[in-house]
Amino acid sequence: MASDRKVYLFEDVSKHSKTEDCWLIISGKVYDVTSFMDDHPGGGEVLLSSTGKDATNDFEDVGHSDSARELMEKYYIGEIDSATIPKKRAYIPPQQAPYNPDKTPEFVIKILQFLVPLLILGLALAVRHFTKKD
Structure with missing residues (x-):
């Protein structure tokens, strides 16, 4: 790692x-893992799920080997400005789908x-037309 290391803002890394x-972002360092997506043992989706946040806990929870930690050096591109990392991620509750007891496909609903x-309106107009007195 060079002494003239680049420092990135969280906003820029999350893009x-x-x-x-x-x-x-892992342990205060920024890694460009684009070229590793196809080779990651857990698949590229695992890496994608760790973007846009500090992925240190995700990385540590898996228990990566020493060789995996050494391999990370290959993808190191700089440091993160820790002051720019949001303290908490905003919680956005999932949108609750309407209750669908018979599992009717969404498009049918x-x-x-x-x-x-439209059918009710058409029926009302038909009733009005046929019951209208001249």
Whole structure:
């Protein structure tokens, strides 16, 4: 690691969160693991799931080997400015889908939500037309 190391802002690192451009923050260091996506034993999705945050806990929880830690040096590109890392990630609750007891496919429900009011309106107009006195 060179003494003229680059320091990145969290905001800049978090933009690299795609299969073709993937950076991770682990233990205060920034790694460009893009070229490692296909070779990662757990698959590229594991790496992608650790983007946009400090991935230190994700990395440590797995219990990587010494050789994996040595391999990381190959992907090291700089340090993270720790003052720019958000202290807490905002919790966004998952959107609750409407209760669907009979497991009707979502698209059928959407079609029915659109068609039923139209059918009711059409029925009301037909009743009005045929019961109208001249």
